[in-house]
Amino acid sequence: MTTRQWTSPEDVIESLRRKWNSGRYLAAAAQGHPFEPISVPLKGPTSTDVNRHYSKALEWAQSWAAHHHPHMRIQTKTIGGHHNTPTNTIPIRIWVDTLHQLVTLLQTTAEADLFHSLHATTATTDPALTEWMAAHPMKVLKAAPHWQRLIDTVAWFRNHIAAPVYLRQIDVPDVDTKFIEAHQGILGELLDHSLPADRIHHEAPRNDLAARYGLLSKPAYVRLRHLDNPPGPYSELTVRTSELTAAPPGTHTVIVLENEITYLSLPPTPGTTALLGSGYAASLLRHLPWLADIDLWYWGDIDTHGFAILSRVRSHFPHTRSLLMDRHTLLAHRAHWGEEKNQTTEPPAHLTSAEAQLEQDLRRGTYQPHLRLEQERIPISAVAHAGPWADSNSTHLPEP
Known part of the structure; x- marks a missing residue:
């Protein structure tokens, strides 16, 4: 063993701090368990080490002198005494016998006092949370500056059993939507502990407080543009998906695309909605x-993300056809090639064989690394010869 491997007082302090940071000692105290003395073994010099490196061994032993460590109990043993070698007493283990010694040694008395104060106060105002606090003392300490607002918010959830509201409508002093969103992680844990099981939608993640705990979620919207003569006073609308329960009147073809300017630039087309x-x-x-009963097209970028989105759409609507997402389009617009900085790792399971081969070529860098052809770089004039604008005999349904 080299002298660098001998345990120093700093090593022990670091070990004790890791144990403290786990929260086990505050948890035990909050749960009423007696403090169990902490034992940390010391690696020190052997008899041979003492003989070879006496001055260093002496220096190490003196670093463990009891008067240097009033908050530790130091256990020793005698080594040597064989074959005319002198005997020496060295420390082999330290003990911390009380919680007071531990917090004094680590200078965490203020942390301990703060946790015990918060635990005692909460036991009076909201005793249902004390069990969780005792199991997660370090999380409580991290949240200490806003602990009262957290438990007030939990109480609001527990007591609010009227009609669902949005997060914005939670009425707790000094609590707003930004506060709730910033602390949704710990709020989720507290609510899971505090609310009855029938008030929790376990299929929703904890960080989606609205879905998990019965609040109103922000509605999903879809923006659509009639490429035919508008059936009413508006050529374009944004509506809630929950309210778009049927195809727009006169629509038999839908084109889904990603780029806004391209969406706005599509030419007039009878019976078609973008x-x-x-x-x-x-x-x-x-x-x-209702898209299952519509001639459905998807037009995205020619890159791994574009094919991943196409695959997602087709997972719900297998009859979806891709528009201008083929090898011919890619090679015909070489001057407009760009770079996809981060390729997706999502495996696209719902592509035709030709699409899948092109997607793999993009991943392999067959033409150039991280190749990307953005939708907006393809001239709108190319649209006239593709998809629903082309001769119907030239289109093909995707392979099953």
């Missing part, structure tokens, strides 16, 4: 079941 997908919000289309 939907703005806005990236991965295309997954919202699953709330429009």
Whole structure:
């Protein structure tokens, strides 16, 4: 063993601090358990080490002199005494016998006092939470500056059994939507502990407080544009997906695309409506079941994210056809190639064989690394020869 491996007082303090930071000692105290003395073994010099490195061994032993460590009990043993070697007494273990010694040693007395104060106060105002506090003392300390607002918010959830409201309508002093969103993690844990089981929608994640605890969620919207003569006073509308329960009158074809200017630039087309997908919000289309009975097209960027979105749309509507997302389009617009900075890792399971081969070529860098052809870089004139604008005999349904 080298002298660098001998346990120093700093090593022990670090070990004790890791134990303290786990919260186990505050938890035990809050749960009424007696303090169990802490034992930390010391790695020190052997008899051979003492003989070879006497001055360093002496220096190490003196660093463990009892008067240097009034809050530790130091256990020793005698080494040597064989074959005419001198005997020496060295420390082999330290003990911390009380919680007071531990917090004094680690200078965490203020932390301990604060936790015990919060625990005692909460036991009076909201005793249902004390069990959770005792199990998670370090989380309580982290939340200490706003602890009262947290338990007041939990109390509001527990007592509010009227009609659902939005987060914005939670009426707690000094609590607003920003506060709730900033502390949704710990609020989720407290609410799971405090609310009756029938008030918790366990299928929703804890960080979605509205869905998990019965509040109103922000509605999903879809933006649509009639490419035919408008059936009413508006050529374009944004509506809640929950209210778009049927295809717009006269619509037999829907084109979903991502780029807003491209969406606005599509040419007039009888019986056709364009939907703005806005990236991965295309997954919202699953709330429009009537799309299953519509001639449905999806047009996105030619990159891994574009094919991932196409796959998502097609997972809900298998009859979806892609528009200008093919190898011919890619190679015909080489001057407009760009770079996809971060390729998605999502495996696109719902592509045709031709789409899947192109997607793999993009991943492999067959033409160039991280190749991307953005939708907005394809001339609108190319649209006239694709999808619903092309001769119907030239279109093909995707492979099953």
